[in-house]
Amino acid sequence: QKEVEQNSGPLSVPEGAIASLNCTYSDRGSQSFFWYRQYSGKSPELIMSIYSNGDKEDGRFTAQLNKASQYVSLLIRDSQPSDSATYLCAVSISGYSTLTFGKGTMLLVSP
């Protein structure tokens, strides 16, 4: 059974700090990895996708993937109170398969 694990949090960081969100997955055949942000009462919003080992940067966000360790992370630099949300990690085995979501990590950024 495919599983995606995330610490539920909340992860509390002060404004301006780096927030580090982690995710592990069980299926070694996983090929695609996504981070979604979900504000309370809203639907998920795609932040980043990553497919190869290493780092991928987009603005204040950096996704890191280590397939050998079955680990994917999201770093948020210069965290802002508006970043306070639940961050969902999602994994896919192939281009046409469904996504398996983790339960999400709640991030709280205090001013």
Place this chain on the structure above:
Amino acid sequence: GAVVSQHPSRVICKSGTSVKIECRSLDFQATTMFWYRQFPKQSLMLMATSNEGSKATYEQGVEKDKFLINHASLTLSTLTVTSAHPEDSSFYICSARGPSGSPTDTQYFGPGTRLTVL
């Protein structure tokens, strides 16, 4: 690009009635759409995969006769909750596979529909 809409955003109905939720891809064609359900403080649960022109594929434990899915065109999928009961109250969210040229496993989500059954 890759905008997905849902209608209605919120619906309140009486127990025993049926409710239809529409999911549209506004600026791209989506051969595959997905329907999720999310209870408070829980993660997304995939209900079914909807393919244009064919029958939906339901996840284990999801009653296909209760949650009717129709994907009649490349931009529209509908979910009908039949004979709704209070336990069906939830946040229903659709997503669509991204437009041609984007990675095929990227999903873009609609804004969701909050269903309350009295």
